[in-house]
Amino acid sequence: SDSHSKCHELCFYLRLSGEKDGVIEITSRNGYLYLNGSLDRESKATHRLQVEALNEAGVKVKGPYSITINVQDINDNPPKFDKSKYYGAVWENSRSGKPFMYVSATDHDDPTTPNAQLSYSILHHFPNPYNRMLFQIDNITGAISTRSRVLNRQKQDTFLLVVTVKDLAGMSENALTSNTDVEITVKVNIWKAPPKVSIKENSTEPHPINITQVHWNEPGAKYELLQKEKLPRFPFTIDQNGTIYVTEPLDREEKELYSFFATAKDGGEELGRPLPIYVQVEDINDNPPVCQNALTIFEVQENEGLGSNIGTLHATDMDKENTINSRLQFRIVEQNPKIPSENLFIIQQEAGTFQLSSSSLNKRVVSNYSVMVEVTDKVFTTLCDVKINVIDINDQIPIFEKSDYGKCTILEDTPVGEVILEIQATDADEPFTGSSQIIYQIEEGDQNKNFIINTDPETNRGFVKINKVLDFEMSSTYNLTVKATNPEPLVHGVQYNSSSIAYFRVVVADVNEVPVFSKNTYIAPILEDVSVGTLVMTVMANDPEGDPIRYTLESNKRNWLRIDESSGAIYTAAPLDREVEYEYKVQVTATEQNKTSQRSTAVFILYIKDVNDNPPRLAKGHHLFFCHPLRGGVRAEIQATDDDEQLYSPEFTFSLGDSENIKSDWEISRIDGTHAYLSPKHTNLEEKYYSIPLIINDNGKPPLEGNLNLQVNVCRCSDEQRCFIEVEKHSGMPSTGMAVGILLGVLIFIGRMEKKPGSEFATARETLYIRSMFKPLKSLFPCNTFI
Numbered sequence: 001s002d003s004h005s006k007c008h009e010l011c012f013y014l015r016l017s018g019e020k021d022g023v024i025e026i027t028s029r030n031g032y033l034y035l036n037g038s039l040d041r042e043s044k045a046t047h048r049l050q051v052e053a054l055n056e057a058g059v060k061v062k063g064p065y066s067i068t069i070n071v072q073d074i075n076d077n078p079p080k081f082d083k084s085k086y087y088g089a090v091w092e093n094s095r096s097g098k099p100f101m102y103v104s105a106t107d108h109d110d111p112t113t114p115n116a117q118l119s120y121s122i123l124h125h126f127p128n129p130y131n132r133m134l135f136q137i138d139n140i141t142g143a144i145s146t147r148s149r150v151l152n153r154q155k156q157d158t159f160l161l162v163v164t165v166k167d168l169a170g171m172s173e174n175a176l177t178s179n180t181d182v183e184i185t186v187k188v189n190i191w192k193a194p195p196k197v198s199i200k201e202n203s204t205e206p207h208p209i210n211i212t213q214v215h216w217n218e219p220g221a222k223y224e225l226l227q228k229e230k231l232p233r234f235p236f237t238i239d240q241n242g243t244i245y246v247t248e249p250l251d252r253e254e255k256e257l258y259s260f261f262a263t264a265k266d267g268g269e270e271l272g273r274p275l276p277i278y279v280q281v282e283d284i285n286d287n288p289p290v291c292q293n294a295l296t297i298f299e300v301q302e303n304e305g306l307g308s309n310i311g312t313l314h315a316t317d318m319d320k321e322n323t324i325n326s327r328l329q330f331r332i333v334e335q336n337p338k339i340p341s342e343n344l345f346i347i348q349q350e351a352g353t354f355q356l357s358s359s360s361l362n363k364r365v366v367s368n369y370s371v372m373v374e375v376t377d378k379v380f381t382t383l384c385d386v387k388i389n390v391i392d393i394n395d396q397i398p399i400f401e402k403s404d405y406g407k408c409t410i411l412e413d414t415p416v417g418e419v420i421l422e423i424q425a426t427d428a429d430e431p432f433t434g435s436s437q438i439i440y441q442i443e444e445g446d447q448n449k450n451f452i453i454n455t456d457p458e459t460n461r462g463f464v465k466i467n468k469v470l471d472f473e474m475s476s477t478y479n480l481t482v483k484a485t486n487p488e489p490l491v492h493g494v495q496y497n498s499s500s501i502a503y504f505r506v507v508v509a510d511v512n513e514v515p516v517f518s519k520n521t522y523i524a525p526i527l528e529d530v531s532v533g534t535l536v537m538t539v540m541a542n543d544p545e546g547d548p549i550r551y552t553l554e555s556n557k558r559n560w561l562r563i564d565e566s567s568g569a570i571y572t573a574a575p576l577d578r579e580v581e582y583e584y585k586v587q588v589t590a591t592e593q594n595k596t597s598q599r600s601t602a603v604f605i606l607y608i609k610d611v612n613d614n615p616p617r618l619a620k621g622h623h624l625f626f627c628h629p630l631r632g633g634v635r636a637e638i639q640a641t642d643d644d645e646q647l648y649s650p651e652f653t654f655s656l657g658d659s660e661n662i663k664s665d666w667e668i669s670r671i672d673g674t675h676a677y678l679s680p681k682h683t684n685l686e687e688k689y690y691s692i693p694l695i696i697n698d699n700g701k702p703p704l705e706g707n708l709n710l711q712v713n714v715c716r717c718s719d720e721q722r723c724f725i726e727v728e729k730h731s732g733m734p735s736t737g738m739a740v741g742i743l744l745g746v747l748i749f750i751g752r753m754e755k756k757p758g759s760e761f762a763t764a765r766e767t768l769y770i771r772s773m774f775k776p777l778k779s780l781f782p783c784n785t786f787i
């Protein structure tokens with residue numbers, strides 16, 4: 001060459017040897033390594049080369065130096081499924097999440113890069129009678145499982161899934177994909193809960209007794225019972241054929257319904273869902289009647305007449321209530337003494353109520369009778385003892401020691417149960433009988449039942465107590481009328497009169513109480529752009545004593561609010577910002593002005609509603625490129641977003657900046673509310689970077705505008721439709737007509753052009769990295785200096 005002849009004897013030239021594979025070459029004078037053709041990582045990932053410097057005479061003067069070229073992977077191999085169609089089967093109603101089949105695909109790209117990282121997903125699902133996804137796939141393992149237990153052969157017994165596999169871990173729109181069909185058959189599931197089992201309690205048959213059975217679909221399952229509740233004993237077992245046994249007699253009176261689960265396992269893992277097992281224990285009459293009291297005592301006045309009701313004997317039976325097993329019947333079997341005759345008393349057979357059968361009782365002759373009652377449930381019989389005391393006639397009324405107990409003053413916060421007054425009446429009838437015993441009742445003045453009176457059975461003294469909390473503000477005085485009566489009826493001709501009545505007055509003294517807010521929590525919505533000093537809400541507290549109140553705010557962290565001390569009006573005190581805090585919570589305190597220890601608090605929440613205060617911005621489309629020379633119809637997608645609260649789907653409008661140049665070269669077209677295409681208007685754009693002003697408007701109130709510049713590269717592209725950087729021409733470079741690329745550096749593209757068949761558009765979102773890998777080589781042979 002020309003340079004050669006200028007070079008004289010000082011000049012060197014370079015020779016490359018090794019795994020050139022007809023593609024890697026060197027410029028012999030200035031040491032540029034270049035590619036004359038393309039490399040394929042999948043056929044050869046590493047090229048080992050040697051370079052030597054030779055003088056004009058062809059004698060080696062330096063070297064050899066070794067060079068290793070690692071070919072970096074690009075995603076040029078799509079994943080491939082191992083089979084074109086897969087077949088699987090699943091039990092109906094089977095447990096969700098348990099894989100029943102796997103699909104698998106391989107990708108020849110570099111397994112250490114995302115190019116060979118596969119992600120599986122279900123694309124279609126035919127048919128879909130349930131209107132929701134029935135199956136799911138593990139995106140990494142390809143394991144297919146059901147999502148719920150609804151699978152039912154009757155409804156649909158085969159399904160076809162279309163499964164997609166994507167490389168680039170499924171995270172990029174530029175991933176390569178492939179699909180496969182998966183046919184799934186639903187199999188009959190015999191793993192079903194058995195019907196409820198009924199067992200008679202207290203069985204005398206030999207145990208264990210087989211009560212029911214469960215079956216897993218295939219042999220070899222291990223069965224277990226799972227308890228649902230903690231029981232003192234769990235009298236059931238299951239054997240390896242799935243047969244469930246009761247191991248001992250059950251007792252309905254201990255537990256009437258057992259509910260537990262049967263599971264089938266394979267190793268540690270449950271094969272199907274646990275089946276619920278219910279065992280109902282049926283009642284038999286195995287419990288005798290029981291007398292409620294060891295001795296039941298009744299009183300009867302000696303003058304009472306025939307049929308008079310004396311009292312009721314109570315007995316119980318543990319067997320199931322409202323069944324024949326717990327039906328009790330009563331019969332008097334003995335009466336002592338039999339004076340003046342036998343059968344002085346009648347008992348109602350079903351109810352156990354005693355009545356007098358004659359009116360011939362005389363306390364001086366017989367003061368008490370012992371009666372034995374037989375209670376039977378038809379199987380068991382129990383005897384209950386009853387004592388009937390004959391008492392004096394009730395011909396005396398209770399007489400109060402005084403009719404007016406005057407005034408009794410108490411504080412309104414006197415605790416419930418406290419005795420506030422003692423009262424006394426006396427009765428001249430036979431002591432310690434129903435004829436002399438006194439019951440005090442408040443007849444008037446206590447609608448709310450704030451008071452109650454208990455009687456001391458020894459002394460008939462009455463204790464007036466507080467029954468419910470008093471409230472001065474509700475009622476400050478009570479004028480009370482108390483009546484004293486006997487539990488036994490008075491004899492004919494005697495009546496209670498005003499001597500059995502007493503009065504007293506209760507005066508409730510006020511206690512200073514804390515102010516009361518009208519609500520515990522106040523909530524106020526507000527727009528975030530309101531001006532400082534806007535009235536938000538007025539809170540209100542009332543002091544029961546009517547003392548004036550002062551309002552203050554606490555935990556007002558951001559000082560966004562202030563309160564008017566006397567009115568309780570809350571105002572904004574600073575600009576609000578929903579994006580900082582949308583639920584601003586403070587405490588309002590109401591304090592009595594005269595006594596500051598009397599205070600109470602309420603919560604105040606300010607809900608800050610969004611105002612459109614964030615302009616739209618670009619979500620996608622920061623790096624766009626088009627291949628030069630341009631073809632008609634190419635376009636690139638951009639996406640916008642903004643940070644305001646998105647209650648409804650946002651509606652952005654896209655437009656180009658106001659520059660004639662730009663508008664004659666580019667146009668923008670709407671796809672939907674968030675996406676648009678950028679496309680060149682003609683094909684004579686130069687090969688260079690374009691900065692295109694873009695305006696995005698949102699539909700908020702008020703609308704906001706985002707102004708930005710799209711950086712678009714119109715570049716030469718490789719065969720794979722990637723931006724391609726050509727090294728500047730250097731002297732001594734081979735100048736063949738073909739495209740000689742990638743010289744000073746290696747280009748690595750993350751991503752790929754998306755070229756859909758039948759359409760001419762390309763979406764370009766590449767990021768371009770350049771690494772100067774061959775710099776050392778240049779400094780090693782600074783040949784330029786010789787020329």
Ligand SMILES: *[C@@H]1O[C@H](CO)[C@@H](O)[C@H](O)[C@H]1NC(C)=O
Pocket residue numbers: 025036734736
């Ligand atoms: C590139 O390779 C072709 C044949 O594959 C060859 O004819 C041509 O000379 C080579 N060019 C350079 C600059 O090495």
Ligand SMILES: *[C@@H]1O[C@H](CO)[C@@H](O)[C@H](O)[C@H]1NC(C)=O
Pocket residue numbers: 119139140169170171
């Ligand atoms: C794969 O599944 C995991 C867990 O279910 C999930 O977090 C991840 O986002 C999925 N990846 C893709 C690409 O869908």
Ligand SMILES: *[C@@H]1O[C@H](CO)[C@@H](O)[C@H](O)[C@H]1NC(C)=O
Pocket residue numbers: 202250251286
């Ligand atoms: C079983 O029945 C017998 C009488 O039939 C009774 O004595 C026994 O108490 C009953 N056992 C239980 C646990 O109820």
Ligand SMILES: *[C@@H]1O[C@H](CO)[C@@H](O)[C@H](O)[C@H]1NC(C)=O
Pocket residue numbers: 239240241
């Ligand atoms: C299970 O069933 C088989 C066949 O019916 C029987 O031979 C075997 O004894 C049973 N096993 C148990 C533990 O009952």
Ligand SMILES: *[C@@H]1O[C@H](CO)[C@@H](O)[C@H](O)[C@H]1NC(C)=O
Pocket residue numbers: 366367368
């Ligand atoms: C019951 O009557 C018996 C004699 O019938 C008598 O001895 C006994 O004191 C009486 N008991 C009472 C509490 O009246």
Ligand SMILES: *[C@@H]1O[C@H](CO)[C@@H](O)[C@H](O)[C@H]1NC(C)=O
Pocket residue numbers: 477478479505
């Ligand atoms: C209670 O009685 C007193 C006098 O007996 C009377 O002055 C007062 O008004 C009465 N109060 C009520 C609430 O009835």
Ligand SMILES: *[C@@H]1O[C@H](CO)[C@@H](O)[C@H](O)[C@H]1NC(C)=O
Pocket residue numbers: 396397497498499
């Ligand atoms: C009430 O009746 C009793 C007799 O039962 C009598 O002693 C008393 O004086 C009467 N009281 C009045 C106020 O009439």
